[in-house]
Amino acid sequence: MSETNGHGELPDETPDETPAGPHRVIGTPPPAEARTLLGGREPDGDRPAPRELPADPADLRKAKVAERLVAACFIVAMLAGIGFIAAYIGLEVHSVDAVLRSNLALGTSLSVAFLGLAFGATIWVRHLMPEVEITEARKPLASPAEDRAAFAETFTEGADASQFAKRPLLRRTLIAATLPIAVAPIVLLRDMGPLPGTSLRHTVWRKGLRLVEDVSNTPIRPADFSSPGGMITVIPEGYQDDDDALAKAATIIIKFAPGELQHPTVLNWTVDGIVAYSKICTHVGCPVSLYEQTTHHILCPCHQSTFNAPKGAQVIFGPAARPLPQLPITTDAEGYLVAQSDFHEPVGPSFWERG
Template identity: 50%
Template sequence: MGDHSHGSPNTSGTVATAGQGEEGEFQNPGLPPHRPRLADTDPRAEKRSEKQVAILFAISVLGTLLFFYGYFFIRLDESIGTLRVQNLFLGLGTAFAMLGIGVGIVHWAKTLMPDHEVIEERHEIRPEEDRVIAEKMIGDIIEETGIKRRPLIRNTLLGAVALAPLPAIVMFRDLGPLPGNVLRHTMWDNGVRLTRDPSGTPIKASDVTLGSAFHVIPEGLNDAEHKLEEKAKAVVLLMRLDPSELNPSPGREDWSVDGIVAYSKICTHVGCPVALYEQHTHHLLCPCHQSTFDLTQECAVIFGPAVRPLPQLPIAVDDEGYLIATSDFTEPVGPSYWERG
């Protein structure tokens, strides 16, 4: 040992500095030794794992079929119990369909696919060899999965993958009617009276006072075969302003009656009911996402995520003084992705 009584940290030997102890540099230990799995050494274990994977994929297929049974064969009635049973079948079916595929693939990878750790050195790829190299890589991947020599796994996987997306497609289809004839028109037409919601009482122009607002449905809606579906498209808000405050665009001068205007109640964002009317500002508000429409500017959007105005219903007064529609809406009601031909 030397005399370190007057040594600094850099000379006393208490602090390692660059260049010291190079003989003790960290050595690359390499890859750890490979430990074979039971399925790698025992053919019976390999066959058992293959069957387990196939069973999991089959469970996925059965889950999809369970979903379809609940969706198509359990008929809903007035009983809440039937609805609960259907929801149970739909939920369990979807869960087994997704879980079977997910767990099956994980079990397949952990027990049957190669688990050797490998290092692939970076190398320069010549452009003319790209296709050949890519084909070889794909071939190696397919070979490593063992799917060619395990037809049981292959067939059950194909069946599970083919059926699993179908419940999602069916559920998306059931979210609402597709754009088509069912959405092209509402019950409004020339001569159809405006009536109060929900009583169905016709409304006279003299009933609508300045600053008032009515929730309106077309006459005959309460007796319609598909009442809820028709109401979802045809509900209207009826309000009266000072005629001098309205700013109709060319061609819409006769769509109102002495300051009385009617607009679709369905928000053009995602279809929520617009139900709040601010009399002093003449604003209509959607409570779902705060879209705000200016009644004096043909319900133009002044705030919120909606991108187009509320459709206006052209109205007039009949010989008895009742408010009537002069036509259906001339543009689509509801969210902006709905289109008419």
Template identity: 40%
Template sequence: MHHPDFLSDATNSEVAEPQAHPERFENPGLPPHKERLSDLDDKAAKRVELQVVGLLVLSMVAAIAGIVGYFMFNPSEGASAVRYSTLSIGAGLGLAMLLIGVAAVHWAKALMNDAEMVEERHPIPSDDKTKEEAAQLLSEVTADARIERRPLLKGALASALLLAPLPFAVPLIGNLSSDWNISKFRHTAWANRPAGAQGRRLARDPEDEPIRAADVTIGSVFHVIPHELGKLPGEEHFMEEKAKAVVLLVRIDPSELIEEEDRKDWSYDGIVAYSKICTHVGCPVALYEQQTRHLLCPCHQSTFDMRDGAKVVFGPAKRALPQLPITVDDEGYLIATSDFHEPVGPSYWERLK
């Protein structure tokens, strides 16, 4: 079925000529500036100033509270005290910085000049006249901040900025004091042994049962602590000593072990013992993959090869896990012949390697 009229209209219609684009659009300019209440009313501006000062004062209070909390909880009282001390210093620092940021935003939105300014682009480098104009503009911007006319606001800002970093700096200063005994990281309870003993016995954690070499089968895994930990001199802080001395013990087919010449006597018939403290950030390394003989850190997936000196095969850790030299005593129990030969755990400034 045909529609002659429609075809005729389509045939006779003319295609409109495209309109040429203008070379330049007219600048519409800036919209009219709207004055804020603080621009029109000095009392409103004063209220905003006091609000900003209040936020800065709260920032100072938070910083001081963080420092007080840090010293209020004595780390020697146990893990919970360490946790609360760290929480206090972190919360104080974070809140102090947050309040300074909120105060700065409120100040900028309500007190600083918010009139939009337009400056035409100019060639680079600028000539002397332009540089003078830029310097003048910076002076005007400084004046627009209105800080010179508000000494209370200026003093509160300076005080808050000085106090806010203290929750971060105080622990660093404390770590450099005479109370910070860095040698604690170099030695563990494995260095202690009962009088007349051949070495410190390895015991199951947490049962504290000594381990016989004959009970350790190939592929088995034992979580180990020093036997009778906390009962020898120098081991009064049980949890601290345990945190440094925890060990993972496994037995591997001796033919699979790759041992350096000076460490061949550090294992016993395929039984090897390594620190459980990851050398990355100190997480407990306790996931043993029996098929690959790999030890995995659950925090950041650092992986250590138990067949080859617990060297790093994957992940962010950079150093192998420290190995505990072991053997058996006259009764067949596994014992540590010495302490670790290097500090356990993550790196710190004073360690040599």
């Protein structure tokens, strides 16, 4: 380490400016003195290359300060790392508060550890490693013409020897042989799922099936609505744990004052001003979860398709193209709301076969 200090002892050669010029040149970062040298050709093995990187930074006194700073950063990082392990061992989780404490301690110690390493390494590079700027020549990316020609020759020779070009029968049958095998993986995917069939056209709603309130799963009597008001999410009775059924059958009911419901709402499908619409948006299938009582607008929170509740849930804004399908409802012998039938059209987003 002691042979060269990297500054004054570099060979004082002037770079050669001929086209064959220097392969690598050390630049002159201001304000240090000029220290360009001939990098020369790659060493041939027997002759070591002259030193290209100075062994020490320009200002050794500043470097001493930097060294202490870097060491301090690394010690902080080490302590933080120990802190991380201590926090892991010492802090329990299993409750919201405990998790927040643990996360704070683990996260802070981890951050400090990485920051210590990061700042230490940065100061090290910037203030301890001597500044260099090296210019390296780019070699042309394209091969020389003779190399290309030689390759073409090799390729042609190989192609000739393989007989691939000469014997079309072999070539064609080989291609024919690989085609079915290439398609096979796609065929194998067929059993990823059942064919859609008509399943998108139906829900589990059927005649006499009760509408029960979502979450509480209680059936609903028209009399339970004291006055017109908000929107209630209902599901078919007995399907509260069947997400596949609910994804299509989720329904909303809204009660209106007499005379408020208008065409194209089917009045025969309502009970006492209570109308039921599919909750699945006809755009891309989000549950339409927002209802504005003053305007009677049903709003889908995903893409803001807006449906006019008293007028057959027609679209009045947004990207949905079709109204929410209406579920025909009536009351059963005990006075609870039930479906008259399934929806009369497919619910939810459009699909190719919908028509």
